[in-house]
Amino acid sequence: MSRAAFKLNARKTSAAHTAAERATAYALAYNRPQGLNRTKLLRKLFPAWDAVGIVQHHDSMTGTMSAIGTYTAWGSSDRNATRLQESLCTASNPDCQTLEDYTARLQTASDNSAEVIAEVLDTKSGQTEETSTHFTVFNSLAQRRTSVVGFPLAGVLDPGVNGVGVRDARGDPVQAQLSRQNDTVYIVANVSSLSTASFDIVSPCTSDCAELPTITEGVIDLSNTHGTTVTMAESTGLPEKINGVHAQHRYAQYHAEQGGPYVLIEMDSASPLPAHSLLGSVSAIGPIFQEVESTFDLGYNSSGDLISTTRVYTDPDCEQAGIVEIQHGVPEKIGDNRELIMHVATGLATDGSLWTDESGLEMHERAYDPTLPISGNYHVREHVTVLCLLRYADATISVRRVLYCRPQFAQNARPNTRDRNIRRKTRQNRCPY
């Protein structure tokens, strides 16, 4: 597992742990159900908390800090690697941690979080995941949320035979839409703060059934009622304009064998990946959202296709309103010694201005330095969000990537030791990425 994949996994696990932690607190604080074993739950959450904290600490995950935000860090690769390796695991260090140790800890955290939240919500009783037609949605945030969620249908129901519908806890129909492949049904779930909502998939369905998307071929302009319009490029299927502003997306790659922590050292610009013709597109014009799915042949690996899904949600009340969500399925095999990037070119005169967020969530401007190699102008995406701004007059385009990082690694579930850890957390409440 690469460091990048490990980080992504760590942040997803962290979010799962947060949800389990809050569901447990909710259950205990507000309505302690019979049969809920508090000690058992908290003991199971503790190693999950511990694991998330350890794997998110920069000492356990190298390559996450740079002294002045420029390329590489300190020492030669051999010396640095040796020193770190020795600090991690040597014969004289019985507490050494290997990559396998960290991976195992993360898996424990993920498993424990899933078990705890299933125990608290009592969803593990009854049918197995593969055959369940009942779903529970939990909102771990303190605000009411209206968000699109998908329920997999594979192995459960065949909507092509008798149709499927979705019903809420009261049995009332819920507006739903099927995926193009009939393997997922999507709804807009409205869930209160720190609460759950439950749904049932029913079949056969005779009324208020989930709708199949309407197929549209060719170039598609996506728009929603919130006023966001995205124009897709005919040649690639990637976004070309956003609200009329040029925003040409393309994939490109660097090719090098050594470099800085956030991108390889490279003096030449990234090579744009060949733009293949749009192989297929589907516009899912239905009650929930519109969807375009495009498949690309990246050209450098016969088995590596890149799947790109672009969605514009049509519901103005949905929390994604006004936001175009672009999901990239990274191929299993990327060419050797290559680094895949998404490059966005706009017509805005930004003079090289770039803003990224710091550990305190505040934005810092990053000036372009032409004397540095490319990696010297790459900046880490630090905190819970990664936001890059290209500013021009009053217009702002932000490209956002969230890295599932949250400043919670110092939480302490053990009694009598909380003050020290809490103080450390509040004073050094930064995520080390």
Add this chain to the structure above:
Amino acid sequence: MGVASLGNGEIEYMMARNIVNGTDDQGPWPLRQLQGAFSFPTWVMMGDSDEVESNRVISALRLENPLVVLHGDSKAEGKKFRALRRGAHAKGKASPKPMNDGVHLLSFHARQLPDDNEEYVVRVQNVVAGSGVKTVDLAVRFNNIRMNTLYNTSRLDMFERFCAVGLRVELCIVPGNDVVSSRGESH
């Protein structure tokens, strides 16, 4: 994984790397992606500076904490789940009310105490730059749970310090008890 702007009006961000034998001078961590296909969401938002600034952290937190979808059979639901789903209405209590926009519930978790009771830690954070002072009445947000704060009040005034980070307050709440501990610090 980084981001850069190498040209006028341009931006690029790294998506994946597959370095076979090289290093990034950052230690022994492998740079070769051997895991199967994975995906990550990227949100593109467009608006003026104020609009983007007021939404960026809130949206990030939503993206970071997606709705959790769990599987289960409604016919096999236990009493405890049905009770939880309805909140605490069965006991005459209401479930926690939503926080104001821009107020993030940083922590909400239980601690087991040596006397076999438990306490609950709540930490809140003002995450919107330029939004001014926010006041959160935790007695309303976490109603019917007795609580103690640093200020001997359940109303928390969160002042901004940096652009987006306000005062973070940690407090412990204990159902049915008077005082456990409280702590608030400016970050």
